[in-house]
Amino acid sequence: MNTTATLTEPRPTTASVPTFPAHDPRIEVIGEMGPRYAEILTPEALRFLAALHDRFAGIRHDRLAARLQTRVDAANGRDPKFLPETAHIRAEPGWRVAGPGPGLEDRRVEITGPTDRKMAINALNSGAKVWLADQEDATSPTWQNVIEGQLSLLDALAGTLSYTSPEGKEYTVTHDIGGPDTPTIVMRPRGWHLVEKHLRFHDRAGRSMSASGSLVDFGLYFFHNATRLIELGSGPYFYLPKLEGHLEARLWNDIFGFAQDYIHIQRGTIRATVLIETIQAAFEMEEILYELREHCAGLNAGRWDYIFSIIKTFRSRGRRFVLPDRKQITMTVPFMRAYTELLVATCHKRGAYAIGGMSAFIPNRRDPEITERALEQVAADKRREATDGFDGTWVAHPDLIPTARAEFDLAFGERNNQLHRTRSEVSVTAAQLLDIGSIGGQVTESGVYGNVAIALRYIESWLRGIGAAAIDNLMEDAATAEISRSQVWQWVHENTVTAEGRRIDRAWLGEVLAQVAGGLTRFDGDRFDDAVEIFTTVALEAEFPTFLTVGAYARFL
Known part of the structure; x- marks a missing residue:
């Protein structure tokens, strides 16, 4: 069965978006209101957050409790495994994910960074194909950063984003938002484990709790910008961090369906790319794609958090799980190689893009020799990814984009991706994913x-x-x-x-x-x-x- 979503049906314009009822008192703003915060924390947006929490906060808690049990199992010697109960999903050849979505057809170089005004402008002017607008690990979740990051995105999509530095330097976006020279925005909300303590949710039973950081980040961005993004020729797109299994992906898929119905846009308009950055998710890549298939664009190799997950999961399991110095854990060591090979093969089997990992180097313009050596390493890393079949990659600085793009241009030829490379020869076992001890060092x-x-x-x-x-x-x-x-x-x-x-x-x-x-x-x-x-x-x-x-x-x- 092909479950690819179509986006050919008429979409609502701004004028056709329904009106919403007034503020729901079950979402209470605890944080101090700064300039323009009321543009984000509108009564209608807070009601949407209340509806999200009313529907999904309990399931979120269930999923976090399941994580705790998984950690206990791992500490007691039970390794992650490919799930026998979902073997039929992995075996069924016919299903495919929705695919890239408008504006995501070419993802060969993506720039990542926080959503403060200066960094947002730099990203939008970078020449990358995609900007990962990061409300997660690249953003310290101060109340100011959370809300002003939303304001940056709101202004960017309105074409009014600007910034003046303390020294008087002015920054503006140099190309039209939605045009071919401006990156498509993919926003990354916080992970399920984080809360937003400046907003409190009062449930129907009278209990009060901090809001979910994930639902706040997703909800505010989606509510304010989904229709505008569609008008600009793309859509509300998200990177989903730190998932630990397919049931967490199912939760996101249910949220997407609810959110699209809430503002009356077509189901399947949202696109999500999932970061495979936990060892648990590595064993459920195909199931994660399946759960999100109506909304899924691809998977990303979140290499740094993946290494963290390995250490965290097996930290008390004996010396064979002890990793050497961080700089010795390269992408070519056996367990990392198995992880990336499986990711590309899984994605291409199901029509999903495989996006490579971060190159975090910052060019040093005062030391050209350091920069030259680092660019050689970046080129080698991106050449490996392109050769392995990845459909794009991440960089953290605009100056790295030409180096990364050159490697993918060479691999792609006239194409925008490498989905034709099914990597059917790849066969990764559980033992290979867990082969920590062979790294040496x-x-x-x-x-x-x-x-x-x-x-x-x-x-x-x-x-x-x-x-x-x-x-x-x-x-x-x-x-x-x-x-x-x-x-x-x-x-x-x-x-x-x-x-x-x-x-x-x-x-x-x-x-x-x-x-x-x-x-x-x-x-x-x-x-x-x-x-x-x-x-x-x-x-x-x-x-x-x-x-x-x-x-x-x-x-x-």
């Missing part, structure tokens, strides 16, 4: 110091509201800090010995932490003391918090 003292330093510097930046932080010529986001702190936790837990013969224990890590913190350049308003406290909690305590951002958000933002 070493844990070094410099690797320990590097992890501590990167984590502290990123967390400090995040606490100041900067979620995409330039550190050592790389654009880092929350995934980098998560890998760094989780490796430290695992090394301590497993009594790992460095290549130099140093046993990694809490006492020595305390010394390392003090040394690194003492060597950081302090400045007025820095948050390094808080960063040290957070790092100590998430890396050196006996308990392992599943995400460092959950507790840090609750306490510090």
Whole structure:
């Protein structure tokens, strides 16, 4: 059965969008109202958020509870597996996903970045095919960032986005929104695990709870912009982060159906690309595509969070699961190679685009030699992806786009994708996805110091509201800090010995932490003391918090 959605039916214009009832008091605004916030937090938009929470908040909690059970199972020695109960889905040859959607036919280079005004303008002027407008890991979820990011997107789609820097430099979008020279916008909401504490939902039973960050980010963007996006020739498109299985994909699909019905647009108009960035999702790629098939455009290889997921899942399972220094975990090690090969083959089997991973390098214009060496590495990475059959890739800086595009242009020829390459020869086993021990490598003292330093510097930046932080010529986001702190936790837990013969224990890590913190350049308003406290909690305590951002958000933002 071919389930590809058609977009040929008439679509509503702005004038035909129905009117909505007044504000539903079950969504309460706790955060301070800043300039223009009322344009986003309208009574009608808040009623939509209330409807989303009324319908889906309970299911979200069920899915998060299922994650907890999965973690317990993994800790007790039960490995992820290809599900026998969904084997019929994997075996059925006929079904396909909806496909790219208008404006997503060519995704060979996508630029990622937060939604503040300056970064949004830079992304829209970058020449990339797609802009991943990131309300997730590249955005520190301060109340200001959450709502002003929505305002940036609203203004971008209205053609009025501009920014003047403190130094007086003016930034504007140089091409028409919706035109061939401006990227198609794909927005990434926060993951299911995060809440929005500045909005409270009061359910029908009288219980009060923080709103879901996922539903808030999705709901506000969709409600305000879906019709405008359709008018511009694209649509409401989303990247879905950190899914851990097909039932979470089913939840998103149900949300999409409800949302489209709510504003009276055709079902199938939404397009979603799912980040495969957990080991659990890697075993359910085909089922995730199936659940979202009416709305699905593709999958993405979320490489950094995938490594974090591997460490988190197997952190207490013995030394064969201990990974070496972060820089030694390349995309060509066996378990990462199996993951990307399976992703491309799965996508192309079902008509979905396979989007490659991030190149986080930031060119250093003061040091051309560093830039030249890094561009060579970027070209090699993108050449590997293009050769493997990926249909596009990510970069974090506009200067990387020509290098990345050249590799995909060469692979694509006259095409816009590589869906014709079915990769039917690929056969990836569970053992290959879980082949952590064969990576080899070493844990070094410099690797320990590097992890501590990167984590502290990123967390400090995040606490100041900067979620995409330039550190050592790389654009880092929350995934980098998560890998760094989780490796430290695992090394301590497993009594790992460095290549130099140093046993990694809490006492020595305390010394390392003090040394690194003492060597950081302090400045007025820095948050390094808080960063040290957070790092100590998430890396050196006996308990392992599943995400460092959950507790840090609750306490510090």
